[in-house]
Amino acid sequence: MPELPEVETIRKDLEGAIVGAIITDIWTDTPKMLSPSFKSVKAESVGKKIVAVKRRAKVLMIDLEGGKCLLIHLKLSGRILLRKPLTKEDIYTHIKIILKLKDGSPLEFRFCDLRKFGYVKLANDEELKKVREGLGPEPLDDLTLEYFQKTLAKSGKPVKTLLMDQEKFSGIGNIYANEAFFAAKVLPMRPAKSLSAEESEKLFNGVSKVIKEGLDNRGTTAKDDFYLDAFGRAGNNESNLKVYQKNGTDCLVCKGKIQRVNLGGRGTFFCPNCQH
Numbered sequence: 437m438p439e440l441p442e443v444e445t446i447r448k449d450l451e452g453a454i455v456g457a458i459i460t461d462i463w464t465d466t467p468k469m470l471s472p473s474f475k476s477v478k479a480e481s482v483g484k485k486i487v488a489v490k491r492r493a494k495v496l497m498i499d500l501e502g503g504k505c506l507l508i509h510l511k512l513s514g515r516i517l518l519r520k521p522l523t524k525e526d527i528y529t530h531i532k533i534i535l536k537l538k539d540g541s542p543l544e545f546r547f548c549d550l551r552k553f554g555y556v557k558l559a560n561d562e563e564l565k566k567v568r569e570g571l572g573p574e575p576l577d578d579l580t581l582e583y584f585q586k587t588l589a590k591s592g593k594p595v596k597t598l599l600m601d602q603e604k605f606s607g608i609g610n611i612y613a614n615e616a617f618f619a620a621k622v623l624p625m626r627p628a629k630s631l632s633a634e635e636s637e638k639l640f641n642g643v644s645k646v647i648k649e650g651l652d653n654r655g656t657t658a659k660d661d662f663y664l665d666a667f668g669r670a671g672n673n674e675s676n677l678k679v680y681q682k683n684g685t686d687c688l689v690c691k692g693k694i695q696r697v698n699l700g701g702r703g704t705f706f707c708p709n710c711q712h
């Protein structure tokens with residue numbers, strides 16, 4: 437699933453390519469991915485100019501002239517590919533929605549989604565506010581150490597599960613959570629409130645570090661991952677991963693074996709020697 441660095445990379449690509457373009461048509465073969473309905477999304481979007489591309493957590497926000505906004509979530513397997521019309525469909529892309537754009541030359545904004553959990557949702561200011569309020573503060577933005585430590589101290593949940601709860605903290609998914617715990621030398625299955633102030637500060641710094649690396653490297657395309665940027669290129673961050681999907685391989689620090697457990701339904705990877 438694309439996380440903060442991946443969605444931000446896509447946002448930057450889109451910002452450079454589609455701001456100023458006009459939506460000339462919308463096509464879909466999966467109307468249930470558009471809400472409140474395909475018809476209303478089409479009626480409110482066609483003919484409108486795109487004035488900004490924003491993001492909060494893993495949600496992309498395409499602002500249209502006149503004040504409405506298209507919220508886009510890629511969920512598990514969504515991709516956005518910008519392509520010239522009539523360009524052959526990329527292999528395995530499963531195009532579900534196309535926004536046809538014109539900004540000088542025509543361009544297609546292809547929303548591809550094998551599993552069809554992603555969505556495009558038309559929102560007004562009030563709905564947008566609700567979405568923003570439902571998401572916790574974000575690393576490298578409004579997430580403070582004070583809030584981070586307070587939130588951990590209040591919860592008996594496994595600390596990794598808490599870290600990935602988008603209402604508490606936004607944008608952190610499974611890849612970067614695993615890497616942040618390794619960077620902080622903390623075991624991800626510990627109850628959140630069992631971390632000392634020193635440990636939770638290390639974890640806070642670990643989160644910032646791995647998210648920043650992910651951003652600098654235009655995201656992570658892991659083996660089981662669908663992530664590509666808006667031009668169809670893989671991310672460059674995979675070589676920075678120390679534990680994610682590395683079970684059975686040697687820890688880069690201590691040469692012990694990386695282990696995998698299931699925590700809250702998610703693959704959780706750690707070094708039992710380096711992390712405590």
Ligand SMILES: [Zn+2]
Binds near residue numbers: 710711
């Ligand atoms: Zn180790």
